[in-house]
Amino acid sequence: MPISFERAFSIHDDALLLRGxxxxxxxxNIANADTPNYKARDIDFDAMLRSASQQQDGRVVMAxxxxxxxxxxxxxxxxxxxxxxxxxxxxxxxxxxxxxxQAEFSENALMxxxxxSFLNSKVTGLMKALRGE
Amino acid sequence: MGLFANFNISGSxxxxxxxxxxxxxxxxxxxxxxxxxxxxxxRSRQPxxxxxxxxxxxxxxxxxxxxxxxxSQEAVNRRYEPxxxxxxxEGFVFGSNVNPVEEMANMISxxxxxxxxxxxxxxxxxxxxRVLSLGS
Numbered sequence: 001m002p003i004s005f006e007r008a009f010s011i012h013d014d015a016l017l018l019r020g021x022x023x024x025x026x027x028x029n030i031a032n033a034d035t036p037n038y039k040a041r042d043i044d045f046d047a048m049l050r051s052a053s054q055q056q057d058g059r060v061v062m063a064x065x066x067x068x069x070x071x072x073x074x075x076x077x078x079x080x081x082x083x084x085x086x087x088x089x090x091x092x093x094x095x096x097x098x099x100x101x102q103a104e105f106s107e108n109a110l111m112x113x114x115x116x117s118f119l120n121s122k123v124t125g126l127m128k129a130l131r132g133e
Numbered sequence: 134m135g136l137f138a139n140f141n142i143s144g145s146x147x148x149x150x151x152x153x154x155x156x157x158x159x160x161x162x163x164x165x166x167x168x169x170x171x172x173x174x175x176r177s178r179q180p181x182x183x184x185x186x187x188x189x190x191x192x193x194x195x196x197x198x199x200x201x202x203x204x205s206q207e208a209v210n211r212r213y214e215p216x217x218x219x220x221x222x223e224g225f226v227f228g229s230n231v232n233p234v235e236e237m238a239n240m241i242s243x244x245x246x247x248x249x250x251x252x253x254x255x256x257x258x259x260x261x262x263r264v265l266s267l268g269s
Contacts (some may be wrong), residue, residue: 016264020135023260025193026255027139031146032197033246034153035182041193080191099251109256116263123268 008126012119014052018045019112025081026105029096040084040101048080101120136264139173139257145185146233150247152199153180159242168227169219175229175237183228205230212257215230 025041029129086095156178163175183200207230215224 020260021193023136023253023257024138024142026258027142027250028193028195030249030253031142031149032182032184032195033249034150034242035184035197038195041191061188097203104250105253108259110193112260115261116260116267118265122214127268 008122009119011049011053012115012122015049015113015115016119018043018048018052019108019115022108023112025106026101029101030085030098033096033098033101035094035096038096039094040086040096041081041094042082042084042104067121125127136261137255138191139253142194142196143254143257145198146250147247148206149180149182149197149199149255150243150250153243154247156180157201157236159241160229161227161233161240164231165231166192166229167219169221171227172211174227175231176209177207177229177231178202179205217254234264240246 022043029040029042032048035055057099084095085095085098161178166175168174180202181200183197185196188218210228211225212228213224214220214226214241217226220226
């Protein structure tokens with residue numbers, strides 16, 4: 001049976017990458033907690049991971065409904081950014097709730113470490129198989 | 134990209150919040166400052182932040198920068214003290230319009246925001262260091 005990295009890592013490498021990108025989005029929200037008119041953003045992680053893991057070459061292709069449609073490829077590393085629905089309105093037009101963002105950030109960091117642990121055990125497993133110990 | 138961008142994003146926020154702490158320090162230091170006219174009186178200064186939306190940044194990775202510092206337009210404190218060294222011809226001295234209670238609340242908010250960003254930086258650093266140990 002050939003060793004395939006694609007199969008060995010399954011979704012964990014994509015998940016790790018997306019978790020890493022989500023930290024920057026949440027970090028931006030926390031950084032702009034006092035910026036007037038800034039709108040908090042986030043990605044739909046599950047949907048992004050699904051589309052990232054479906055694409056073998058790491059690219060997202062738009063669905064076409066007609067054979068003449070030109071396939072437009074977009075980079076899977078540019079997540080579908082959305083705006084967060086604020087829990088409270090604010091006078092300065094800022095939609096960041098820093099406590100929500102903090103909670104999301106720590107959850108995301110924990111999930112990053114989880115994905116990393118899975119990936120790490122896969123890598124050490126492969127190393128063991130290569131060494132034949 | 135990704136985690137590495139956090140150093141720039143949170144770094145910019147830490148710098149912006151420290152400007153805010155600086156203006157609060159100036160405001161509190163000048164609470165008792167006097168002047169001989171309304172125009173010369175010290176007015177409370179507040180920084181205005183702006184999201185750093187450049188062409189080089191990726192969507193969603195947005196730092197923060199200081200746009201400008203605005204002076205409060207509230208009325209300055211005017212009191213009648215003819216014996217004061219800075220009193221004008223009518224005997225009035227103009228104090229600052231700094232509200233110390235407001236400034237203290239603002240300071241707590243700024244220092245919490247600063248701490249949040251430091252925490253984001255240190256978490257990002259920990260995650261990156263863990264990734265470096267992959268396979269060991």
